[in-house]
Amino acid sequence: MSGEIITGKKTVMTPFNVIAGMVVLMGLIITAIRFTKGLGAATNLSDYNPWGIWIGFDLLVGVALAAGGYVTSAAVYIFGMKKYHFAVRPAVLTGFLGYLFVVVALHYDLGRPWRLAYPFIVGWGTTSLLFEVGLCVALYLTVLFLEFSPAPLEWLGFKKTRYLAVRLTMVLTIFGVVLSTLHQSSLGALFLIAPSKLHPLWYSPYLPVFFFVSSIIAGLSMVMFEGMLSHRAFHDKMDEEHLSESDSLTLGFGKAASLVLAGYFTIKIIGVAAGNHWNLLTTPYGIWFLVEMIGFIALPCFLYAVGVRDKNLMLIRFTAAWTVLGIVINRLNISVIAFNWHLPASDRYFPHWMEIGISVFIVMLIILFYRFIVTRMPILYEHPDYKGEEQ
Amino acid sequence: MGISRRKFLGWIGAAGISASIGKPAGASSISQFSGFPDSKGVLHDITRCVGCRSCEDSCNKINELPEPDTLFSDQTVLAKNRRTTTKAFTVVNQYISKNASEKPVFRKIQCNHCLEPACASACFVRAFTKTPNGPVTYDPDVCVGCRYCMIACPFDIPAYEYDEPLTPRVVKCTMCAPRIEAGEIPGCVSVCPTEALTFGKRKNLLSIARERIRNNPDRYIDHVYGEYEMGGTSWLYLSGVPFHEIGMREDLGIKSGPELTSGALSIVPMIVGLWPVLLTGIYGMTKRKEKNAFIEQEGAVAAAVERANHESIKKIAAAIEKERLGKKKAMEAAEKEKEKGIK
Ligand code: SF4
Ligand code: SF4
Ligand code: SF4
Numbered sequence: 001m002s003g004e005i006i007t008g009k010k011t012v013m014t015p016f017n018v019i020a021g022m023v024v025l026m027g028l029i030i031t032a033i034r035f036t037k038g039l040g041a042a043t044n045l046s047d048y049n050p051w052g053i054w055i056g057f058d059l060l061v062g063v064a065l066a067a068g069g070y071v072t073s074a075a076v077y078i079f080g081m082k083k084y085h086f087a088v089r090p091a092v093l094t095g096f097l098g099y100l101f102v103v104v105a106l107h108y109d110l111g112r113p114w115r116l117a118y119p120f121i122v123g124w125g126t127t128s129l130l131f132e133v134g135l136c137v138a139l140y141l142t143v144l145f146l147e148f149s150p151a152p153l154e155w156l157g158f159k160k161t162r163y164l165a166v167r168l169t170m171v172l173t174i175f176g177v178v179l180s181t182l183h184q185s186s187l188g189a190l191f192l193i194a195p196s197k198l199h200p201l202w203y204s205p206y207l208p209v210f211f212f213v214s215s216i217i218a219g220l221s222m223v224m225f226e227g228m229l230s231h232r233a234f235h236d237k238m239d240e241e242h243l244s245e246s247d248s249l250t251l252g253f254g255k256a257a258s259l260v261l262a263g264y265f266t267i268k269i270i271g272v273a274a275g276n277h278w279n280l281l282t283t284p285y286g287i288w289f290l291v292e293m294i295g296f297i298a299l300p301c302f303l304y305a306v307g308v309r310d311k312n313l314m315l316i317r318f319t320a321a322w323t324v325l326g327i328v329i330n331r332l333n334i335s336v337i338a339f340n341w342h343l344p345a346s347d348r349y350f351p352h353w354m355e356i357g358i359s360v361f362i363v364m365l366i367i368l369f370y371r372f373i374v375t376r377m378p379i380l381y382e383h384p385d386y387k388g389e390e391q
Numbered sequence: 392m393g394i395s396r397r398k399f400l401g402w403i404g405a406a407g408i409s410a411s412i413g414k415p416a417g418a419s420s421i422s423q424f425s426g427f428p429d430s431k432g433v434l435h436d437i438t439r440c441v442g443c444r445s446c447e448d449s450c451n452k453i454n455e456l457p458e459p460d461t462l463f464s465d466q467t468v469l470a471k472n473r474r475t476t477t478k479a480f481t482v483v484n485q486y487i488s489k490n491a492s493e494k495p496v497f498r499k500i501q502c503n504h505c506l507e508p509a510c511a512s513a514c515f516v517r518a519f520t521k522t523p524n525g526p527v528t529y530d531p532d533v534c535v536g537c538r539y540c541m542i543a544c545p546f547d548i549p550a551y552e553y554d555e556p557l558t559p560r561v562v563k564c565t566m567c568a569p570r571i572e573a574g575e576i577p578g579c580v581s582v583c584p585t586e587a588l589t590f591g592k593r594k595n596l597l598s599i600a601r602e603r604i605r606n607n608p609d610r611y612i613d614h615v616y617g618e619y620e621m622g623g624t625s626w627l628y629l630s631g632v633p634f635h636e637i638g639m640r641e642d643l644g645i646k647s648g649p650e651l652t653s654g655a656l657s658i659v660p661m662i663v664g665l666w667p668v669l670l671t672g673i674y675g676m677t678k679r680k681e682k683n684a685f686i687e688q689e690g691a692v693a694a695a696v697e698r699a700n701h702e703s704i705k706k707i708a709a710a711i712e713k714e715r716l717g718k719k720k721a722m723e724a725a726e727k728e729k730e731k732g733i734k
Contacts, residue, residue: 035556036556037554037556038552038553038554038555038556038559039551039553039554039559040553040554041554043553045538045551045553046553047474047475047476047477047541047547047549047550047551048474048547050538050539050541050542050551051538051542074670077674078670078673078674078677079673079677080674080677080678080680080681109537110535110536110537111534111535111536111537111538111551111552111555111559112534112535112536112557112558112559113535113536115516115533115534115535115536116535118516118533118535119515119516119535122516122533123514123515123516123517123518123533124517125514125515125516125517126656127511127512127513127649127652127656128512128513128514128515128539129513129652129655129656130513130515130537130539131515132656132659134515170674174666174667174670174671174674177666177670178662178663178666178667178670181662181666182659182662182663185655185658186655186659189652189655189656190539190542191542192651192652192654192655193509193512193513193542193543193648193651193652194542194543194545195644195651196545196640196642196643197542197545205654208655208658
């Protein structure tokens, strides 16, 4: 993304727009293939590998990276970090778009997407972790929609409705944290049922805890990472508070992320110790596990700490991006890379280009929606009519 | 983990998530469940199997499956490591022992009809049912196609119709449930020429298996595969070679699928119950801290104001004094001038 994308007045043929157009076109074509020819035509899924990157990336990574919404609103409204108030709206917006498109992406992966509501209508499969995930995601998407609603209501000038929505803030925040705790952790718990398929270094009875704790890390890092990107692209949309306080947010969130990463590292070690899997660390999978542990958990923990100590904002922002990458790797490890590790190479899964195409298409849609909204609604600045109002 | 499903549902209900769940489904129960008492099963005596593929043939016809990839008379495919697919609910594989003098071993693969099926507990629309007769059946009319059942099945059994754009189904062996219902025996069992397959009550099959082991200790490994694996299965196996050598996993453990996830599920009501209380508490504390800070701040401001007042009064007094003195001096000077002038 670059500064020119928001000018728009001069020309729509900016490099970004051209790429975006091509990605959307490709997405539409693959969409047509997927829904007319079936999953088999667009994916490399097989009977051994029923889940690919549409679950591993679009669902698991998508939900983890959309954690910024609950993390930020909890920090501001529950833990009273009022000075980060300016960051709530962008974080809630990304959370909302993130979840919305997780649900959109699910329609590609489900064999019969039009039955998406069946679990709640025809068969309450309460013994399934997926049921819990589905219920919480559905409820949380509603919560995020309500949390986000003041922005469009201000934009449209519906003062009374907006007032009602704003009054719900506290309740929605608490709901949001409860629902996020539940579904972030149960995404990890999905894999509890398959101890014989997931590599022992990644399989652990603590998987739900790992997923929850790492979602906090993902949320914090995503808010910083995204802040960096939107500073580049939407600088002119930001108000005084946003511009002046975002450095302090980076320092605060960087510190928090470093602490949570340290805790995460510790419990991951406890996980290995509990299963007594030390001997596996020297195998190829073990080395890959160590890459994740040292390169994407210990290292960012250290870099965040150094960045905060030296007030090195560049370093913290780089670390945020690195941590986000680490989360992507972790979720793919569990769902795809270390899953079915025992099978011979010929039975393993590698994504079809169309699967990657849809994932890129979904990410592009999120960016385009984000751009559409922040260039119109009061997200990065306070609406003049409601300035300084206590929320 | 000793939480019964009913209790769990009770909590959920109490926590206000739902009020409309509650039909007890034996198949996906997470309480201790050792199988329906008279449920049927099949004993597969691997030592008797000759790899004729008659069972594959009969299964194909009974279930009206598409034409097989190779004719059932073709024995060469046995050597390939095949699995169940949308076209084959069952396959027979051949395993050559490392010891060249030993004869090859054949093993039939199909759904094991677990006593507490992982696939059923994983399904979020309850498309699978463990019937009291034994078979684990599937209902395509409710299936959403999430394929979590396939992730969950430890035996890699369910296959999916990926090429079907509108009506893809999960497919697997049904244990010929309709035939059992009608008092017949499963198709594959009925055609087996060597009685490598025996159909009956699971209880009885277990005794038969134990008896065979007792009578021929040299012929069999002393283990009935499926008695306890993954909480027990309706399909049982006897073998002359270690099970892992013929592609059967020996590391599955005896915990059933539902047991593996019951812990995580039982935490749900805890989170729903405790989190809001804790969070509101924290919120209350932050509020109080803020208020205290505010009061302190107020106090500080008042003190500062007072101090400032004090100082300014002094200043004003000093200024007035100064002015007074100045005026006095000026008056004196003026008087002096006057006097001078008079003089
Ligand atoms: S073998 Fe697999 S598909 Fe068959 S009942 Fe057990 S878990 Fe379900
Ligand atoms: S694919 Fe169908 S049967 Fe399998 S878990 Fe999903 S909804 Fe249930
Ligand atoms: S029990 Fe029926 S469906 Fe299952 S393998 Fe045998 S013939 Fe096929």
